[in-house]
Amino acid sequence: VQKGEKLAHLESQHLGCFVFKPNSKKRRISSTAEGDYFSEGKNDSEDSGLRFATCQLLWKQINSEMEKIQDELNKQLFDNLINFLRQSHSEFQTESTEWMCRMKSSEIPTAALVLGVNVTDHDLTFKSLSEVLQDSITPYVVSLQAKECPGIKHLLQKLMGQLMNCYVDVDDSEEEECVNISQKKMRCSMASLSQWYKDVTKKSGFETSSKKRTSSSRHWQSPPIVVIFKDMESFTTKVLQDFIVISSQHIHEIPLVLIFGIATSPMIIHRLLPHSVSSLLCIELFQSLSCKEHMATVIDKLLLTTQFPFKLSEKVLQVLINIFLYHDFSVQNFIKGFQLSVVEHFYSQPLSVLCCQLQEAKKRINSLSHNQCENIRSLPSFRRYVESQVSEKQIALLTEDNFLKEVTQTLLEDLNSYHENYFPVLRCLHVFTSSLPKYPLGKQIRELHCACLGKRVWETEEYGSAVQLMRMLAKAELVAILQKCVEIFTSSSGKQFSNTIEKMEEFLTRFQNLEVAETNDIQDVSVSSQNELQKKTDLYHLQKTLLELKESKRSKKLTKFEMLRFEVVDFIESLVRSYLTPAEMQTLNEVVYFNTANTLREHLNAAPRIALHTALNNPYCYLKNQTLKSDVGCISNTAPDICIAYKLHLECGRLINLVDWLEAFSTVVTAVEGKDLDSTATDQMDEIIHARFIRAVSELELLGFIKPSKQKTDHVARLTWGGC
Template sequence: MATSSVSKGCFVFKPNFKKRKISVPVENYFNEGKSMSEDIKLRFETYQLIWQQMKSETEQLQEELNKNLFDSLTGFLQKSHLGFLKNSRDWSCQIKLREIPTAALVLGVNVTDHDLTFRSLTESLRNNVTPYVVSLQAKDCPDMKHFLQKLVSQLIDCKDVECKEGKNIQTIQKNTCYSMDFLSSWYRNVTQKTDPKLPSRKRSSSSQCHSPPVVLILKDMESFTTKVLQDFIIISSQHLHEFPLILIFGIATSPVIIHRLLPHAVSSLLCIELFQSLSCKEHLTTVLDKLLLTTQFPFKLSEKVLQVLTNIFLYHDFSIQNFVKGLQLSILEHFYSQPLSVLCCNLLEAKRRTHFLSNNQCENIRRLPSFRRYVENQASEKQVALLTNEKFLKEETQSLLENLHVYHTNYFLVLRCLHNFTSSLPKYPLGRQIRELYCTCLEKNIWDSEEYASLLQLLRMLAKDELMMILQKCCSVFKSSSGKQLGSTAKTIEEFLAQFQNLDDTKEEEGGSGSQPKGFPKTDLYHLQKSLLERKELRTSKKPTKFEVLRGKVVNFIDSLVRDYLLPPETQPLHEVVYFTAAHTLRDHLNASPRIALHTALNNPYYYLKNEVLKNEEGCIPNTAPDICIAYKLHLECSRLINLVDWSEAFATVVTAAEMNADSTISEETSEIIHARFIRAVSELELLGFIKPTKQKTDHVARLTWGGC
């Protein structure tokens, strides 16, 4: 794009839109590395379908869990504002009117989930209480001026404010000092200009529509400056009769923080009511129950993968959003790395897709370890057919997929039944939460563990009322199922309940206790010893009561259900199709190891840059590596204190190793360039935290790390 002009000038070249880079479809990324398969697009579409279904289920669950909290908050705000409207002209209530209605909303330490909660809360309040809802964060309000400025700007941007009013105020705010007087006058003008011809849905018999409250949400109340909070509360209480304000404090720790930040003179100006959100652990249990402990979604997690996700949740952030993102990553990795994940869909669709499996996919099925074990247990004729006849293989695959679906249906029913027993026992031998029991059942045969043996012993000591209550819960669990194999289980439990109700243990115990002596007669030591032996024999030879016999039958029945239906997933053929087991891959993505990553990048830049020139033998320092890599490798050879002069000379030697001959010398300009490159590399290492300046020696730096990694 040269020009033939001989004079100096400025030339404009229009871009060639025809050569614009075309974006690559997302599903094409599945066609890389170990994901090579002819079902790329279908796998990607299946992943999108399953994830969208799980995402919508999670969002619906979040709305249901927040509904009670939002309803109680809405009722509190409406009640507080109606009380203000009724008593606004009563001079005896002027003291009460100086108290700002305040809702202390305790959300927990999962701070990353708070934005979603506040977003839903803001939408709910705007639909049910007032159009004027403002959310502020501490980072945007370092002082009172910025606090009021943010408050005014968000109030102006409210949807229900007319465009003309917004323009007028926006022209005023450049030349206006923000204050509560300005807010009061703005609120008075806005409420007086409300159109009286609004629909009946937006008008109420009271004057709430014409003077709606202003709800101010402080998302992170603990982070606000104490002076800013105190000044705003004191000023707002003086203007409450002109500017009806309601506060909502978002609290992550404890409500005690309010009294720690605000003195009594300020906190007495607040009419505080406490609201508690659902516990993070309870929320996690509900999410697992809706997404994993069900046959609605075919995708499942192995024990190690589920343990990685729950450990990150319990020991790092308590964030449900991060847990769901980890679940999404697991689904994506499963459909990317497993070619047979094309069958990870609902049962009818999976059966249909088996008819269109290619020869390569049939070979992939034969390579599965679970399918190999299944073939080894078959007759010789069937083994030959499974390994040679593709039509027979597809028919058998359909049957195995159906068996896998039935297995999951029965598995989750028996798991919930067993959890009803374990959650009511002392010390919780198999865990208090169902996810703990689920992880144990995924890992091994649960009946081989010592905890399960102690569980059976405790079940054989349950009282009649406790046992009947648990059996009623189990009966409701099995009644909700439409499975064929466990269809009669509910009837069996109902029969047990009927037998318990017909028992009359009191008469039997009275009849049995009448034959025992009430006390020892006055006699010598020999006869006393004889009486004790007789009583011991009577106690050991005592027959069990009808209740004990029936209780033993119930325990044996539950034990048989566990042994029949709680087999680990590894025992099921084709379980690799629906189970994601690459826990190490998930751990590498989610558990950050910055020190290892930095050492790998600086010690072996080829690992990330994939440049063939950077390949070198271990222990060598190539001059083609980035400057920071050369400086890093040289600093590994030094002790705690590094001489900058020696370091610089070694750096220059490595950089110019390929360019210099035995007799050649470096020019002064090249030396200055190398020196500048060395200074930049050292500065970058200091920024990363590998070295620091030291006062012990002026021309030395101190090494902050020791060892290779």
């Protein structure tokens, strides 16, 4: 009976659920406090404010460049969409024959926008699209999401609310949606929307209150209403069907245009909508840029350039690329990982104060303190540099700060020159290897970049295979590659490539002369062969010719083209060995390269099972409270309730008796020495412990460690297999 009463009490406690909404006002942290954060927990907090300012400035420049890249990549897609919308709008405006036919058939102009599986990037694309449409086509752009539109009433409510830019008041008791406009209530329906649209466009000189007329002012006479379904696949079929059917009945009154955001395939439209509904849409397909191509452009513009001093090491770059390829295909998440790398580098590396433009870095070197000079001396790359110097210079570098600063300026200049020479040669090598069979050095330039960053690429088997294939390139292909390489070196900022360009142009001239010589030789051979055939028709000359052919096959000589091709490949190899040395071999590479891949992996590639087990089994790891320290295997009564319940449930089998679990929990919680309580206080304590236990069990169920069992009503089933 007591067990039954306890279970009933537990169930009644479990039914309570309270929600407290957080304060909508966000606490803003001043830049001074953020700058101080760079110095927290660091023994060397020198120049923390300058490092923070440099980090902010660098990321501002990178973000600005990223926005330009985004606009350039989306330009063609947005231009096509604008042309589509303008065409539909002009047809409605001029009431042409085509639009009249569409009105009679009740077809709605619809753009099926295939964006790809990188769903996390879609919001940014739609935000940019809405801004472009509002600037050039219409002020009436509505963006809808499936989670906001479970029914047709909610969809119309969101539609009219965004269009009219006002608060929408919904009374659930009346089953009607009303819009409060000028203290009047209007029913949310397509008829009311049509009436509202007529009211706002009845003036011939219509202009929006927030935007002036542009060159395409004729479109402002009757601007279309663009409805964007961000995640078309997630919408309920009935909601889409009802909205399309209702809208088609009012298409002759409202110039409505739909845009479907599609992540998978355009066929999803016909899977979700029956033919009777899809026939009401006049669909045109638009394809966005592939996320892989987008990613390649971002890496090319942000990482493979000397524009920004900050660089990523091979391991860090590989972590970001693996997350992109094997998790989400999200370019925005890649950029966030890149941003995290920038922040971590400036936070953890005191010498990142020199991670700026070369001229500014030279000025900062002169003002370095003795502690910062010691930081330079402690760098592994600088130690290798000191060991390679003569003993007198070693002593000066380790004892004299002024001499160290002079050498540091020279070393930073060398590092900058290394990057100016590295990227053009890398692009040139990629032009040679990207067209080889089976791509021994990778198809994308990022793969070649990672290979060159990590080790001496010319010592790898893949490079040997690539060189062998390069020695078999056809003449036309080789000439085209050389022309691309000349363009790369001509546009580069490296100062040492003038001789390289001259050498490649010489190769091109020799190939051209070789082609002319071969043409003349072929003509001479054809004339002489005809004369020889007339003379050598007897058996003796035929046998002699066969023997000469056999001997020529045994001792085959290289042709002029083959010899020239070998020269070209050898020249490219010399460039690779000279300029594509690994970045970690460069002195002071730690100043500009972020190489802590483990830190980045912990933040971005989380292991939730291990993190949860660590937090619940050893809360001190996260809370850093000295009272939470306990011996291995012991359960501290000062630990959070969920930690106590978790440790106790690890000692149970597949089915856990709730009453026994509660008694064990109560024993641990009340295990406080020197406290004698009367019966009344004991009863109150039991009720409090019951409530705490129920909350802990509910949290464990929410996290997925247990679930209710149908075998026994007073038991729960475990869903895990103990510790990690």
